Amino acid sequence: MSHYSVHVVVEADDRHEAEGAVEDALDPYSEHREVKPYEEEISADEVTPALAYAKDQRHDEGRWKIKLDDETNVLAVMTEWVGRPVTRRADGTLVYETSWNPDGHWDWWVVGGRWANAFRGRNGQGTDLTRVGNIDLQGMRREAAQAAGRDFDAYTQVVAGLEVGPTWPEVRDRYPHERIEDARREYHADPWVQAAGKGLWLGDPHRYWCGSRRAEGRLHRTSRRGGRRPLRLASRR
Structure with a gap:
């Protein structure tokens, strides 16, 4: 949620x-809000994790014998994955009918x-x-800038000397699905993650402080003297 x-x-x-x-x-x-039924396409990016999940969870029980070249099994897995009957078009695209509001x-x-x-x-x-x-927009902007400056000053202090650790997707992708708890433990054990996310900021510290990618190169901030000075954020490669 x-x-x-x-x-x-x-x-x-x-x-x-x-x-x-x-x-x-x-x-x-x-x-x-429901709309007129239409066909929703399933991308290859959705099929891959669904098949991997089904294989991890049910292959040993013999319920699913996952083979990528077995169309019947692929359709059965995707039907359970999306909760609706999945069919294959003549061009090979997997689709299902839905009335969900796009x-x-x-x-x-x-x-x-x-x-x-x-x-x-x-x-x-x-x-x-x-x-x-x-609305006092100027006053709100001024207060937001002051708060952001205080947060950034606090951040630079708590992460001083630490390298930006691997992101959650990078750690998660090294583990099979059944070892997700091991992945969480490794991610949260990283010193930078602990420092950057401890009590001060909510959410993903990488996304909050580094954007959608890990911080690389220089991140600039405005100094109290009115100029711009670079802050070096080290990252693992």
């Missing part, structure tokens, strides 16, 4: 009308939620719903 915030701008004369407009704006993206991005939402009062009004008070002109 993941949680994220979405900013919705609508035209309305009062709060009640605005809440209704927000609901109308988000409805097309509901995962509960634009679906959420299964539940609420105004505010865990980000309650995230907007700072010009009166200094927090709010979830207000007119755009009443």
Whole structure:
């Protein structure tokens, strides 16, 4: 399960009308909204882990005899994997019929939620719903920049002298599925992972601090003197 915030701008004369407009704006993206049945294609990237999982879990029991050239078994595995009958087109593409909303991005939402009062009004008070002109955007940017600077200063202190460790996918891919707990132990035992993720920041420390790839080369930050100075982040190769 993941949680994220979405900013919705609508035209309305009062709060009640605005809440209704927000609901109308988000409805097309509901995962509960069914559409006319259509065929969904299954990519090769989905087939490979499904077959590997079935082989790890059931090959020894004799229920599945996985052979990549055995179409019947592949279709049976994928049918169980997606929970719907899977067929193969003439061009070899695996497909299944679904009425799931292809634009679906959420299964539940609420105004505010865990980000309650995230907007700072010009009166200094927090709010979830207000007119755009009443939001103190400059003040919010200033506070966010100050908080980011404090976080980054703390980060550089706790990881000083440590190399950026391997990412979770890199560690996970070295282990078979049944040894996933061993992979987790190795990943969380890394000194950089422990330091970068300990209590200060939520989520994947590699993604948070290094982006989608591991940090390589130079990462620049703005100094308090107004200039830009490089920070060297070492990475294993």
